[in-house]
Amino acid sequence: MGFAKRKRKYKTKYNLAGTAGWIGNLRMNMERYLYFLHRITGIGLVFYLILHIIITSSRMYGESAYEYTHSLINNPIADFGLFIVMAGLIFHGVNGIRLILNEYGFLLGKPARPIYPYRQILKTRTPRLLILSMIVLGFILLIIVAYELLMVWVF
Amino acid sequence: MKESYIRFIQYLLGAAIVVLILIHLSIFTSLIGPGYELGLSWETVSQRMANPFYDIIYTLLLFALLTHGFIGIRNIIFEYTTSKRTRVAVSWIIWTIYIIVLIYGLLPIIK
Numbered sequence: 110m111g112f113a114k115r116k117r118k119y120k121t122k123y124n125l126a127g128t129a130g131w132i133g134n135l136r137m138n139m140e141r142y143l144y145f146l147h148r149i150t151g152i153g154l155v156f157y158l159i160l161h162i163i164i165t166s167s168r169m170y171g172e173s174a175y176e177y178t179h180s181l182i183n184n185p186i187a188d189f190g191l192f193i194v195m196a197g198l199i200f201h202g203v204n205g206i207r208l209i210l211n212e213y214g215f216l217l218g219k220p221a222r223p224i225y226p227y228r229q230i231l232k233t234r235t236p237r238l239l240i241l242s243m244i245v246l247g248f249i250l251l252i253i254v255a256y257e258l259l260m261v262w263v264f
Numbered sequence: 265m266k267e268s269y270i271r272f273i274q275y276l277l278g279a280a281i282v283v284l285i286l287i288h289l290s291i292f293t294s295l296i297g298p299g300y301e302l303g304l305s306w307e308t309v310s311q312r313m314a315n316p317f318y319d320i321i322y323t324l325l326l327f328a329l330l331t332h333g334f335i336g337i338r339n340i341i342f343e344y345t346t347s348k349r350t351r352v353a354v355s356w357i358i359w360t361i362y363i364i365v366l367i368y369g370l371l372p373i374i375k
Binding site: 158 | 275278279281282285292293294295299300301304306309313326329330333334336337340344365368369371372375
């Protein structure tokens, strides 16, 4: 395959990536994967939010309706689902804080000229420290969630 | 509205949600609040929802979450098309679902 043809093919693919473009061609840096996860968790959380509103709305119909709806979700499988939702929520929140900080230019490290090969933002010190602290914070929150859910079913 | 304003609203609401959702979830931790099982019992929930503080928190949280979520969904759908007509149609559908879910979510808070 000639260079021009290969370049054209790559360009066409790149421009028409669609949903697959969220993952890309698997040669992306870490920020793109965070972006992908941010989207997936975001979509999932909107669906969970609507489900949550439907379930909690059973409170308007009185105590028996409330107890019945909650008996449906009072099992370990539903709580495992809740754990996954909480993991998604924690990721979305923690990564969202990072996005807000980066959007307004905080903790980005020293600026550098865009000379090839480009500096990968997460390979520089300050952003790497930021993401490391985000991971630690996320895991602490997730451990609290896991503790609360395990308290119900195990201990 | 300009897209940059929409993105600014997204960040603003995101920051608000972080604070509000920590208040919301602290109820269900036994470290601060009554805990997961007790926090969901009918008596505790009725007591909580009679408190105007939680009414305000939940109203703000519902509004912030729905606005943030539906702007996000809108942004994702808008990436698939540049056609003005489709985008207007998508906007109308999202506005309709948004209003319905917002009202349905507000009913148990008011009641």
